[in-house]
Amino acid sequence: MALSLPAPAFAQSAKPAKPVKPATARKPSASAPLAALFAAYWNEQARLFPLNATAQGDNRYNDQLPNDQTQAFREQLRAFYQKYQTQLRKTDRRQLNATDQTSYDIFDYDLAMNLAGLRQPDWMIPFTQGGGLPSTLGQLGAGTGSQPFKTTQDYRQWLGRARAFPVWADSAIGNFRRGMLAGIVLPKALVVKMIPQLKSFVVTDPTASLYYAPMAKFPAGVPAAEQPELVAAYRQVILQDLVPSYQRLAQFLETEYLPQARASSGIDALPDGAAQYAYRVKRATTTDKTPAEIYQTGLREVQRIRTEMEQVKQQVGFAGDLNAFFAYMRNDPKFRPFKTPEEVLAVYRGVLTRISPNLPKLFGKTPKTEFEVRRTEKFREASASAQYNQGAPDGSRPGIFYAPIPDATQYNVTRGMESLFLHEAIPGHHYQIALQQENTSLPKFRRFTFNSAYVEGWGLYAESLGKALGVYTDPYQQMGALNTEIHRAIRLVVDVGLHTGQLTREQAIEYMMANEPIDEQRATAETERYMGNPGQALSYKVGQLKILELRAKYEKQLGPKFSLRAFHDELLAGGSMPLAVLEKTLDAWAARQR
Known part of the structure; x- marks a missing residue:
């Protein structure tokens, strides 16, 4: 006797079954732990680099000028960068969304370069004729830079920063001397330009100093009753802190450093110069x-x-x-x-x-x-x-x-x-x-x-x-x-x-x-x-050559879909990044255009 089997399931209904949609991969959302790591890093670095913080509109540390010329400061930086690199690499990059992956790549690259930089002997050359704290401080103190001079507190904060300059200057001289012992010195042609730059800050009349410029016209945020006290304080800091510091730096470079500066032009003349x-x-x-x-x-x-x-x-x-x-x-x-x-x-x-x-x-x-x-x-x-x-x-x-x-x-x-x-x-x-x-x-x-x-x-x-x-x-x-x-x-x-x-x-x-x-x-x-x-x-x-290369690449890939305006907007949207990361980011943009 034949067995009666149930009809196949597909035959039990006259209506066709609805197709099942394939499961779609869920797009990763922004990583809150990674955002917290970036925020913690930025808050901590503002304390380490208060001049940068001031330039970025973060005025919490406008009175501070840390002595970044010391070995202790460099060790602090090394520990700081290493801590954040270690924490970053605990994150599984594959689980991040595209934006966070880009941030991860930039952050990792910058930390690695900063750590490598601390292995360089740059600290033995604290500044040059082309820049460094002595000239940057002049821009800040003259009121033409990022240091604000709008309120009485602004004026007092600058005094705190200026009073820290003598310690920095003496430490810079010490580092120049270390460089002299190690054979890591600047070319003579540069040193002769640095000396008159420093001497230009040396005045006997405080009102002739560019650091006196904020006294010339007080803003409305500084009450008239408080102005005489500030004028006296600025005259004092110019004559007792700033001018003597510039004088010591100029004298040191002229009498001690210049005779031992090198006749060569390139960094290859220094110990391990090729690696530098x-x-x-x-x-x-x-x-x-x-x-x-x-x-x-x-x-x-x-x-x-x-x-x-x-x-x-x-x-x-x-x-x-x-x-x-x-x-x-x-x-x-x-x-x-x-x-x-x-x-x-x-x-x-x-x-x-x-x-x-x-x-x-x-x-x-x-x-x-x-x-x-x-x-x-x-x-x-x-x-x-x-x-x-x-x-x-x-x-x-x-x-x-x-x-x-x-x-x-x-x-x-x-x-x-x-x-x-x-x-x-x-x-x-x-x-x-x-x-x-x-x-x-x-x-x-x-x-x-x-x-x-x-x-x-x-x-x-x-x-x-x-x-x-x-x-x-x-x-x-x-x-x-x-x-x-x-x-x-x-x-x-x-x-x-x-x-x-x-x-x-x-x-x-x-x-x-x-x-x-x-x-x-x-x-x-x-x-x-x-x-x-x-x-x-x-x-x-x-x-420039890399940007031109990428533009030509996408013009060829996209043909009539290529928009120069959109290319510029995308190139600028993510901000500064290493060129390899930029190409990866723009490749993804071009894929979306297609």
């Missing part, structure tokens, strides 16, 4: 490119840009060779039309007026932070380069483009005034840094951290946008843009050449003058800048 340079190259470029690779890239870029310069020379009908054209632009009086610094500044301000109508075509997001153009302060403009100083993220202090104008009558328009503005101001550093600081969705370490290859690469890339923004219409301004670009390409040759023993200071100056319309004074200042800060000058061209 390798670290600096990696830190500046955020890549694994070797000095030899970078040097060859520089030679190729110099040749490419010279070819474009030849085309402009032919366009204007100049009959001589390119070097003669350089000499013509350097020496002809018509290229030096200025009589006053204000006339120079007016040209820079006019660039903003000209590019403003075209900015929305290239940028969907623009910063809220205000912006100003100012002349570099007299005490530092002789050896300073044009620079951008970040504004306060809350808008209380504008971003500032500083232009050094030691002698307006010698200021040459062919040096690339339009391209310099695009780089240092808008849409260069001001857009990039202000947007980053204003982005409160980022953890603070990302809002206020700056990787040189990204920041300077963006600045140099911004120069390439000139024609789209409505400038470079005059062939000599176009030549100026090429001048500024070749200047950064030359840096790849000169910086590597100096610090690997291939070029002396004099040969570097000669190479610069042979490949761009630069006078000897400026070529000397630039060469000495590279001598004092090995590797930093490499970041500009390396970063």
Whole structure:
């Protein structure tokens, strides 16, 4: 007898079964423990670096100036970085969302580089002619920097910071002496520039000091009854703390240090100099490119840009060779039309007026932070380069483009005034840094951290946008843009050449003058800048070339879906990061566009 089996389940219903949706992977949410780790790190580092905190608008430590010249401070930093690196690596990166993975990668990279930096002997050279606390303190105390002078408390906090300078200065002298014993000293050519810088702070009349500037005009937040007390305190701190400190530093450098400073130009002359340079190259470029690779890239870029310069020379009908054209632009009086610094500044301000109508075509997001153009302060403009100083993220202090104008009558328009503005101001550093600081969705370490290859690469890339923004219409301004670009390409040759023993200071100056319309004074200042800060000058061209490479890559991948405006917005959205992390982030953006 046959068994009666139940009908198959699919035959028991006349209606077709509904298809079962495949399970979808749940997107990871933001990691609260990671956010807490970043917040704890940022709060702790503000106490360790109160000057940075002040620059970022965190005024809790405006009265503090820790002595970062001591071994104890360096050990404290090492323990600090190691603690957070250990905690970070306990996090399973695979479980994080894309934004947190990017933050993880940036944080891990920065901590590793900071720990490696503490193994370098930089502490034996506390400052140079190009920067350091003695000059930074001057900017802060003069009221032209990030130190606020709005209330009585602000004025008193500055006094606390100024009174700590003598201890710092004496410790710096001690570290210079340690460097003398170890054979780690600065080139003589730099030391002779540092001595007059320090002496400029030495005055007998306190009212003649730039540190007295906040006394000249008290703001409404300082009651009249409290002003005499502050005036007396400032006179005292200038004459008893600040002036003697600068005097001791100048005297030490002149009498003790200068005789033992070195005749060589590059860091390769120092003990283990090649390893020091390798670290600096990696830190500046955020890549694994070797000095030899970078040097060859520089030679190729110099040749490419010279070819474009030849085309402009032919366009204007100049009959001589390119070097003669350089000499013509350097020496002809018509290229030096200025009589006053204000006339120079007016040209820079006019660039903003000209590019403003075209900015929305290239940028969907623009910063809220205000912006100003100012002349570099007299005490530092002789050896300073044009620079951008970040504004306060809350808008209380504008971003500032500083232009050094030691002698307006010698200021040459062919040096690339339009391209310099695009780089240092808008849409260069001001857009990039202000947007980053204003982005409160980022953890603070990302809002206020700056990787040189990204920041300077963006600045140099911004120069390439000139024609789209409505400038470079005059062939000599176009030549100026090429001048500024070749200047950064030359840096790849000169910086590597100096610090690997291939070029002396004099040969570097000669190479610069042979490949761009630069006078000897400026070529000397630039060469000495590279001598004092090995590797930093490499970041500009390396970063720019990477951004151009990525733009071309996505234009090819996306075709008609590529938007330059969207590319710029995405590139700036995440703030400064190592170039490899930037590429990974932008690759994900391009995939979303597809």
